[in-house]
Amino acid sequence: MLPGEPREVSPREAEVLAGLAEHLTNAQIAHRLRISIRTVESHVSSLLRKYGVASRAALVALSGPQPSSSARPGHVEGIPVSHTSFVGRGQERQEALAALAQAAPVCLVGPGGVGKTRLAAVLAQAASASFPAGGAFIDLTPVGEGFVLRTVADALGLAERPPQPLESVVAERLALGRSLLVLDNCEHLLDEVGDLVERLCSDCPQAGILIASRERPGLPGERVITVPPLAGEAETLFLDRARAIDPGFAAEPEVVAEVCARLDGLPLAIELAASRVAVLGMDALRVGLQDRLRLLSGARGRPPRHRSLRAVIGWSYDLLEEEERALLRRLAVFAGGFDLAAATALMPDTPPSATADVIGRLADKSLIGVVGGGRWRLLETIRAFAADRLADSGETDETLRLRLRWAAGTAATLESRLDGTWAPQFDLVADDLRATLADTPAVPDRQAHRLARSLAHLTFARRFHREAIGHYLAAADRARDAVDGHQDLLNAAATAVSIADGPLAFRLLVRAADQIEHPDPADPADPDGPADPSEPPGVRAATLASALVVTHRYRGAHDRDPMSEHLPALIEKASAAPADARTAALVAIARAWHQDGLELARSAVEAARGCGDVIVLLGALDVLTRAYARAGRMRAVQRVCQERLTLIEHLPAHEPSAAAEIVDTFHSAARAELCVGDLPAALAVAERAQREDPIGEHPYLSIPKTIRPLALSGRFPEVFQQAPAMWEAWHQAGSPRSAWMATAISAAALAHGLAGTGEFDLWRSRALEMARTEDAASAPVLASFAAFVDARVAVHTRAYDQAATLVERAFAPFTVRWYEAYARAAGAELAVVAGLPEAAERVAAAMPYAEQNDWAAACLARTRGILHGDRDALAEAVERWTSIDARFERACTLRSLSARE
Numbered sequence: 001m002l003p004g005e006p007r008e009v010s011p012r013e014a015e016v017l018a019g020l021a022e023h024l025t026n027a028q029i030a031h032r033l034r035i036s037i038r039t040v041e042s043h044v045s046s047l048l049r050k051y052g053v054a055s056r057a058a059l060v061a062l063s064g065p066q067p068s069s070s071a072r073p074g075h076v077e078g079i080p081v082s083h084t085s086f087v088g089r090g091q092e093r094q095e096a097l098a099a100l101a102q103a104a105p106v107c108l109v110g111p112g113g114v115g116k117t118r119l120a121a122v123l124a125q126a127a128s129a130s131f132p133a134g135g136a137f138i139d140l141t142p143v144g145e146g147f148v149l150r151t152v153a154d155a156l157g158l159a160e161r162p163p164q165p166l167e168s169v170v171a172e173r174l175a176l177g178r179s180l181l182v183l184d185n186c187e188h189l190l191d192e193v194g195d196l197v198e199r200l201c202s203d204c205p206q207a208g209i210l211i212a213s214r215e216r217p218g219l220p221g222e223r224v225i226t227v228p229p230l231a232g233e234a235e236t237l238f239l240d241r242a243r244a245i246d247p248g249f250a251a252e253p254e255v256v257a258e259v260c261a262r263l264d265g266l267p268l269a270i271e272l273a274a275s276r277v278a279v280l281g282m283d284a285l286r287v288g289l290q291d292r293l294r295l296l297s298g299a300r301g302r303p304p305r306h307r308s309l310r311a312v313i314g315w316s317y318d319l320l321e322e323e324e325r326a327l328l329r330r331l332a333v334f335a336g337g338f339d340l341a342a343a344t345a346l347m348p349d350t351p352p353s354a355t356a357d358v359i360g361r362l363a364d365k366s367l368i369g370v371v372g373g374g375r376w377r378l379l380e381t382i383r384a385f386a387a388d389r390l391a392d393s394g395e396t397d398e399t400l401r402l403r404l405r406w407a408a409g410t411a412a413t414l415e416s417r418l419d420g421t422w423a424p425q426f427d428l429v430a431d432d433l434r435a436t437l438a439d440t441p442a443v444p445d446r447q448a449h450r451l452a453r454s455l456a457h458l459t460f461a462r463r464f465h466r467e468a469i470g471h472y473l474a475a476a477d478r479a480r481d482a483v484d485g486h487q488d489l490l491n492a493a494a495t496a497v498s499i500a501d502g503p504l505a506f507r508l509l510v511r512a513a514d515q516i517e518h519p520d521p522a523d524p525a526d527p528d529g530p531a532d533p534s535e536p537p538g539v540r541a542a543t544l545a546s547a548l549v550v551t552h553r554y555r556g557a558h559d560r561d562p563m564s565e566h567l568p569a570l571i572e573k574a575s576a577a578p579a580d581a582r583t584a585a586l587v588a589i590a591r592a593w594h595q596d597g598l599e600l601a602r603s604a605v606e607a608a609r610g611c612g613d614v615i616v617l618l619g620a621l622d623v624l625t626r627a628y629a630r631a632g633r634m635r636a637v638q639r640v641c642q643e644r645l646t647l648i649e650h651l652p653a654h655e656p657s658a659a660a661e662i663v664d665t666f667h668s669a670a671r672a673e674l675c676v677g678d679l680p681a682a683l684a685v686a687e688r689a690q691r692e693d694p695i696g697e698h699p700y701l702s703i704p705k706t707i708r709p710l711a712l713s714g715r716f717p718e719v720f721q722q723a724p725a726m727w728e729a730w731h732q733a734g735s736p737r738s739a740w741m742a743t744a745i746s747a748a749a750l751a752h753g754l755a756g757t758g759e760f761d762l763w764r765s766r767a768l769e770m771a772r773t774e775d776a777a778s779a780p781v782l783a784s785f786a787a788f789v790d791a792r793v794a795v796h797t798r799a800y801d802q803a804a805t806l807v808e809r810a811f812a813p814f815t816v817r818w819y820e821a822y823a824r825a826a827g828a829e830l831a832v833v834a835g836l837p838e839a840a841e842r843v844a845a846a847m848p849y850a851e852q853n854d855w856a857a858a859c860l861a862r863t864r865g866i867l868h869g870d871r872d873a874l875a876e877a878v879e880r881w882t883s884i885d886a887r888f889e890r891a892c893t894l895r896s897l898s899a900r901e
Contacts, residue, residue, distance in 0.1 A: 013050075016043040020059050024159050025696055027423075053718065056690045076128045076180050078137040078155055080121045085240055088233030089119050092225055096123050099223040100180075100208045101130065105197055107219070108212040110227035112381045113268030116212040117184050119227060123210060124182050131208055133177035140193070141185040141380045142336030142431035144438055148192045150464065152181070159696055160463055162499040164733040167199065172732075174204040185380060186213040194219055229265030237267060241274035251282045259286065268381060272316055275366045313385040316367060323350075327358045328367060328378075329393055332386035333403045336431035337377040345406035346399060375428065400439060407436035408447045411454035418461050418654045426458055433458075442477040449478040453488060461654035463696050465499045468492075468656070476515075486516045486539065493546075494656035498663055498695055502554030509547035516540050538579030544571045545583075545590035549619065552593040553664070568594055581611035585620065592623045601627035614647055618661040621647075625668060632817050634675045634852045641665070641672040645685070653694035662694055670705040674712070675818050677854030679884045682709040700729035704744030711747035712855060714888025716755045723748035727766060735770075742771035743785040743819065753793035754888060760793060780815040784823045787812070791826035795833055796892070803834035807842060821853035829863040843867060854884050862893050871897060 012033070019029035026040045033040075047059055092108075099106045100123070108116045117139075124137050136155035143151045149166055158169050174181065181200070186193045194217040197209055201219070211217060216224050230237060235256045242249045259282070263269040277285050317325060330346040331338060343359060344352045359376060362368040368376045378386065390396050411433055414422050433455050440448040456471030472492035479485035489512035496505035516539050548567040571587055579587075585607040592600040601624040608620035621640050628636040644665040651658040666689035673682035686705035693702070703726040710718050727745065730738065749763035767786065771779040776786035787809040793799075794806055810827025814820050828846040831839040843863055850857035858880030865873035874897040881890035 013043050013047055016040060017047060017059065020044070020047075020056065024157070026691070028157075028159055056687065076124050076131070076135045076137055076182070077157075078139075079124050079182075080117065080137065080139075082118065082121065084244060086118065086122050087237040087240060088230055089115070089122070089227075092119060092227055093123060093126070096210070096225050097127055099225065100127050100210065102223070103178075103206055103208060105201060105209040105211060105219050105222045107216050107222050107224045108210070108227050109216050109224055110214070111266070112214055112384075113266045114227050114229060115267040116227050118267070120182055120184055120210055120212045124180060127180060127208065131178045131180040133174075133179040135174075135180035135182070135208070137182040137184065139184045140189055142435075143189065144335075144431070144435050145189060145192065147431075147434065147467075148189055148196055150467065152183075152196070160465065161729075162465060162695060162701075163501070163736060164700075164729060167196075168732050171200060171203040174200060174207040178206050178208065179204070180208040180210070182210045182212070184212045186211055186217065187215050190215060190217050193217060230260075230267060230270070231265060234260035234263075234265045234267075234270060238270050238274050241271050242277050245275060246278035249278065255282055255286070268379070272313070272366055276316070276319075313382055316365065317385070317389065320362075320365075320367075323354075324358055324362055325389070327355065328362060328382075328386050329390040329395065330399045330402075331368075331378055332383050332390050333399055334378070334432055335383070335435050337371050337375050337428065338432075339375050339428075342406055342410075342429075342432075343376075345409075346402050348402065403432075403436055404440065404447050404451065407433050408451040408454070411451055411458060415454045415457050418457070419652070422458075423462060426462065430458075430462075437471070437474060440478065442474070444480040445478050446480055449475055449480060449484065452478055453491075456488075456491065457654070460495055460656055460659075465495055465695070469495050469504075482516055483539075486512050486543070489515065490543070490546075491656050493550075494660050497550065497554055498656055498660040500554070500701070502550055505554060506547055506550045509543055509550060513540050513543040513547065516543065538583030541571055541579060542583040542586045545586040548590040549586075549593050549623075553619075553622065581607070582613050582616060585611040585613070585616050589616070589620050589623055592620075592627070596627070596630070598627040598631060614651065615657050615661055618644055618647055618665065622664065622668060625672065629675075629817055632820065632852065634672070634818075634821065638672045638676045638678075641669040645669050653692070659694040662692070666693060667705070671818060674708055675821070676852065677821070677856060677858075677884060679709045679713045679855070679886060683713075700726040700733070700741070704741050707744045708747045711751040713885050714754075714891070716751045716888070719748055719751040720755075720757075723751075723763070730770070737772060739771045739779055739781045742767045742779065742782045745770050746776075746782065746785050746789050750789045750792060753789070754796050756797075764789070777809060777812065781818075783812070784814040784817065785819040788819055788822035788826045791823065791830045795826065795830050798833075800830075800834040803830055804836060807831045807834075807836060811842065811845065821849035821856040824849045825853070825856035825859040825863070829859055829866075832863050832867045839867065854880065855886065855889075858884065858886065858889065858893075862889075862896065866896060 012035075015033055016029055019033075026037050026044070030037045030040045044056065044059070048056075051059060053059060096106055096108065096119075108120055110116055121137065124135075128134075136152070138151060138155045140148065140151065149170065153160070153166055153170050156170065156173050158166075158173055160166055161169055173179070183193055183197070190213065193211065193213075197211065197217065198219055200207060200209065201221075216222070235253065238256055238260055239249070239251075242251075259273065260270060263273060273285060317328070320328065327343065327347060331343060333346070334342060340352060340356055340359070344350070344355045347355055350358075359368060363370055363376065367382055368378060371377050390399060410429055414426050414429075433451065437448065437451050437455060440451075452471050452475035456468045456475055459465075459471060460468035469492045472488045472495065476485040476488035476492070479488060489508050493505040493508035493512065496502075496508060544567055548571065551567070567590075571590060585604065588600075588604040588607040592604040601620075605617070605620045605624050608617040611617075621644050625637045625640045628634070628640065648658075648662045648665050651662060653659055653662060666685060670682050670685040670689065673679075673685055683706060686702075686709070689705060690702060703722050707719055707722055707726065710716075710722075723745070726741075730736075730741070745763060745767040749760055749767060752758075752763055753760035764786075767782060768774060768776060768779075771782045773779040773782070776782050779786075787806070791806045791810045794803060807827045807830055810823040810830070814823070824846040828839075828842045830836075831842040836842070843860065846856070846860055846863075850860050858877050861873050861880055862877035864870055865877060874893060877893045878890055878897065881887075881893060
């Protein structure tokens with residue numbers, strides 16, 4: 001069976017495959033399909049067998065771009081389900097459906113309570129068949145400023161793919177055929193929604209976009225459909241809702257018409273009134289409406305269209321008992337819903353059983369909506385009304401204080417469960433945790449700091465990495481002492497490192513060092529009292545040392561801050577006083593990175609082992625691999641990376657500092673196995689990284705780990721499938737400087753050159769573009785690999801006219817020696833087959849590399865066989881190629897061997 005030609009795939013396997021195509025993790029696929037992670041892993045293994053491929057990335061490449069499970073024909077995720085009939089709106093429905101067919105943004109505009117959400121739901125259901133790629137219905141009511149894009153991505157089932165902008169991920173999804181996006185309750189985020197929709201209309205012109213808002217967003221080409229109060233259908237709506245409560249309800253038509261007219265035909269007002277008529281009767285209802293539904297001429301600053309609705313809600317509010325009013329007022333602080341524990345937290349003097357009883361009564365009176373799963377929610381209009389009443393009562397400050405205590409405690413509880421099942425519960429309360437933090441001033445406060453730090457940790461673990469950095473910075477602003485604020489900045493820097501943002505990490509570390517040197521005085525007004533601001537010994541030196549390490553590990557020479565040049569002197573000054581073992585180890589690591597040298601690196605590792613911190617030891621081992629690589633000792637590099645792989649096995653991947661080392665370890669280990677020529681081991685590390693990488697699958701950063709060993713193994717079809725995806729994703733991310741990735745593009749060039757597709761020159765030029773150079777020899781990271789590729793392709797295609805030049809390049813001194821063994825071996829072979837006079841000397845010069853690299857050893861065995869006509873050497877090469885699964889090279893060698901029979 002050929003790769004890409006599967007046996008029959010089950011419906012569930014097809015759903016899993018669709019999730020893989022979206023770059024979802026196993027956990028995300030399991031959550032979407034409501035199955036266990038182990039079951040997802042089983043389906044992935046089955047798919048690997050059926051498709052005849054060896055990696056998850058290969059499955060993604062074979063499946064091609066596919067919509068998520070939400071993209072089933074005729075299916076739009078999140079459409080609100082109603083158990084009552086839909087009344088009226090025939091003209092508005094017809095106009096909106098016709099406008100959606102024209103692929104222009106459609107805006108339902110009208111006052112609160114007029115029924116925009118219900119109409120939008122009906123339209124989404126009716127139009128779904130015309131949008132074969134599916135879509136999502138998103139209520140933006142609980143969403144705060146700055147989170148619209150994040151919310152849209154979550155609703156579409158999309159995962160973050162650093163460093164690709166999330167906006168591009170959303171656009172890619174909506175571009176998969178005709179998709180429908182419904183954004184409801186946008187009025188508090190109008191500018192942000194307008195900007196997003198305008199960009200999506202530009203990038204995805206075939207997508208349908210439906211907006212429901214109290215105010216038009218003012219988009220170019222928008223089709224605005226005004227949703228007016230009900231006219232003739234109002235009485236039908238009233239009777240339908242009243243009879244849902246009391247099937248025997250009857251009233252004179254003119255009386256019903258009068259009531260509906262006095263309610264201004266607003267569906268919410270009508271439904272609230274109808275919900276009470278079974279208790280009050282029509283006569284009492286009419287009496288109650290005499291003064292309650294007047295336009296509130298005294299409510300200055302409020303648009304007239306809100307006043308009658310406020311009167312209806314106010315009437316309902318006035319009918320409540322005092323304990324019902326008190327709870328309803330306080331529940332206004334929850335934007336995303338609440339459970340009994342949250343409601344009880346706002347009423348600390350009321351037993352939970354009494355609070356539960358009041359919630360039930362409010363739900364019966366349609367003032368609280370039942371979400372399900374023990375959760376409730378206020379309608380937005382009722383929440384806004386209750387918030388005004390809360391302000392009038394003078395209880396706002398006390399209620400916000402109680403909400404902050406609830407939020408801090410809830411976030412801390414979820415944080416304590418990070419090693420178990422926590423994400424679904426976090427998703428339910430995340431909007432309120434965010435809103436609570438946003439309502440706190442950026443001043444020292446114990447509870448606000450506790451919330452910010454926990455929320456940062458939770459959002460990092462949820463893979464909202466950029467958001468996590470923002471919360472860590474918010475925590476630093478609210479810390480009550482310099483030590484806490486310093487730790488928050490360290491966590492923010494570690495998060496930046498984990499998503500490959502070295503420049504930001506450097507700035508945060510410098511800021512942290514500055515803060516610990518010049519701590520802000522504690523706020524004397526802090527009711528919790530001042531915390532101990534004393535600085536632990538050596539903290540500044542350790543922080544400066546970490547900043548210097550970042551300049552070498554995670555930043556190229558082109559983007560180093562001028563401040564980095566002063567760090568060594570500052571570190572020496574800060575570490576002059578006695579320091580703890582951890583600080584001493586960090587300073588030793590910084591010296592090893594800055595001054596270079598194997599002995600310094602070994603000393604750093606020894607110091608790190610002595611301090612007992614695994615994270616510090618992993619950093620020390622990384623500088624040791626750099627020192628060994630500079631010395632050309634790739635076997636030693638491999639041993640160190642294998643130790644690092646062992647060390648990360650038990651690290652908490654939800655901790656930013658641990659995640660940063662896990663990500664770097666996988667990157668370094670995959671490269672190390674490649675640099676000793678162990679192609680199966682390199683692929684195994686890449687596959688493990690795809691399973692265990694705490695940051696998630698990257699749109700292009702993870703592919704190089706597989707493309708290089710695949711190309712060297714001769715598995716060219718897999719390379720041809722993955723390389724274009726990597727190239728396109730890199731471009732979509734803004735073509736960031738990624739010289740280290742250029743070797744993967746060069747590997748794709750190798751595959752095309754050996755396969756004879758005619759695209760060798762194209763991919764060779766792309767490697768130069770990615771390295772930002774016109775000559776591979778001037779790009780240290782690319783130089784040796786590019787020299788190897790050019791020499792190997794020249795051997796295979798018998799293009800010997802430039803052989804002398806290519807051999808010279810292959811034997812040049814390389815600043816970065818990771819792939820030097822490949823260059824030397826291929827250069828020696830080219831010298832032999834081209835008949836260059838110095839061929840024997842080149843072979844002799846390359847022979848020491850056979851000890852460091854299995855691929856080089858096999859290539860040099862073949863070269864000796866060709867040079868000396870030695871069939872035993874060729875047979876040895878065949879065995880060596882077989883041992884590292886280099887299929888193409890083995891086939892080439894077998895042809896040479898048979899030619900000598």
